[in-house]
Amino acid sequence: MKKELNILPLNSWKLPLIKKPLVISGPCSAETEEQVLQTARELHSQGIGIFRAGIWKPRTRPGSFEGVGDIGLEWLQKVKKETKMLVATEIATPKHIERALDFGIDIFWIGARTTANPFAIQEIADCLQGVDIPVLIKNPINPDVELWIGAIERINKAGINRIGAIHRGFSSYEHSIYRNHPQWQLAIELQRRLPQLPLINDPSHIGGKRDLIQSIAQKAMDLNFDGLMIESHINPDKAWSDAKQQITPKQLSSILDTIVIRDVSPEGVPLETLEEYRYKIDKIDDDFMDLLQKRMEISEEIGKYKKQNNMTILQAGRWAHLLEKNRKKGEKRDLNPEFIFKLYKAIHQESINKQNKIMNDE
Numbered sequence: 544m545k546k547e548l549n550i551l552p553l554n555s556w557k558l559p560l561i562k563k564p565l566v567i568s569g570p571c572s573a574e575t576e577e578q579v580l581q582t583a584r585e586l587h588s589q590g591i592g593i594f595r596a597g598i599w600k601p602r603t604r605p606g607s608f609e610g611v612g613d614i615g616l617e618w619l620q621k622v623k624k625e626t627k628m629l630v631a632t633e634i635a636t637p638k639h640i641e642r643a644l645d646f647g648i649d650i651f652w653i654g655a656r657t658t659a660n661p662f663a664i665q666e667i668a669d670c671l672q673g674v675d676i677p678v679l680i681k682n683p684i685n686p687d688v689e690l691w692i693g694a695i696e697r698i699n700k701a702g703i704n705r706i707g708a709i710h711r712g713f714s715s716y717e718h719s720i721y722r723n724h725p726q727w728q729l730a731i732e733l734q735r736r737l738p739q740l741p742l743i744n745d746p747s748h749i750g751g752k753r754d755l756i757q758s759i760a761q762k763a764m765d766l767n768f769d770g771l772m773i774e775s776h777i778n779p780d781k782a783w784s785d786a787k788q789q790i791t792p793k794q795l796s797s798i799l800d801t802i803v804i805r806d807v808s809p810e811g812v813p814l815e816t817l818e819e820y821r822y823k824i825d826k827i828d829d830d831f832m833d834l835l836q837k838r839m840e841i842s843e844e845i846g847k848y849k850k851q852n853n854m855t856i857l858q859a860g861r862w863a864h865l866l867e868k869n870r871k872k873g874e875k876r877d878l879n880p881e882f883i884f885k886l887y888k889a890i891h892q893e894s895i896n897k898q899n900k901i902m903n904d905e
């Protein structure tokens with residue numbers, strides 16, 4: 544039997560300035576003492592309680608700026624002393640952990656490339672045995688919830704119980720407006736699987752450009768995320784890494800002002816109306832299930848017919864016709880063609896599975 548995870552809710556993490564959303568901000572990378580301190584001062588004056596800066600940077604290609612290293616830890620120490628903000632940095636190896644602890648770093652995060660590697664995560668977990676520090680775990684670069692949960696489990700087994708997840712999007716070959724595709728359904732699935740786990744959204748790395756930060760952050764809040772990690776810099780265009788996605792502390796503050804925070808069930812709001820709508824939805828879902836069942840039963844009959852008559856399961860012409868017909872019908876009903884396509888692909892695949900079973904098992 545797998546042991547249950549032991550993860551503390553955010554409100555018992557003993558962090559100062561915790562309100563929803565929890566905001567962590569600071570530059571992608573620490574570059575100079577001046578840049579770190581100036582950014583931190585401005586963030587602090589905007590009411591931000593947690594400062595982030597990358598000290599060791601995992602870069603895709605060698606030869607680009609790979610972080611300032613240990614000297615940056617001294618600058619973070621100064622931030623802490625002067626502003627009383629908590630300071631966070633990315634750790635990827637036992638060496639990083641030792642150095643970061645020596646310099647009193649308050650919060651660690653594990654980067655997306657590290658989460659994707661169970662060997663690296665296990666080494667980090669072994670090194671964290673007996674250390675009591677919050678650890679935020681970014682999603683792996685590939686869209687694999689199991690791998691993300693696996694990393695959370697490994698760190699939790701090491702005795703870390705202040706664990707949070709950071710959703711920073713997923714690499715993809717497809718061209719899209721995002722730098723890393725959000726694939727929101729994975730963050731939703733993580734919430735379903737680990738409802739107690741604090742969840743933070745990183746609109747900077749999802750969007751890859753500053754114009755997208757506000758809308759991504761708002762969407763995260765509407766999906767009930769607990770916090771936001773947003774990159775900021777006193778001179779974003781001159782940043783040594785991730786320049787396009789960084790914003791000034793002032794811009795951060797205006798973005799945060801526009802974000803509407805909604806509650807799962809706000810106090811004083813009567814739930815009867817919602818209940819009525821849900822009753823109607825449940826009724827439709829019942830009908831939908833009955834129809835699906837009927838549809839599959841007919842598919843099975845067709846399977847028997849095809850078997851008797853030695854016909855292939857896949858009839859490409861019929862499939863193309865069905866898809867096109869329903870796409871048109873869907874459009875008339877204001878149903879997104881992409882959604883209809885996915886829905887019919889899933890239904891068609893299940894019909895094929897059922898017919899395959901009939902052809903080959905019976």
Ligand code: PEP
Nearest residue numbers: 571654655656681711748
């Ligand atoms: C970062 O936070 O700057 C970073 C490198 O993030 P990720 O691991 O999400 O790429």
Ligand code: MN
Nearest residue numbers: 571774784785
């Ligand atoms: Mn970055």
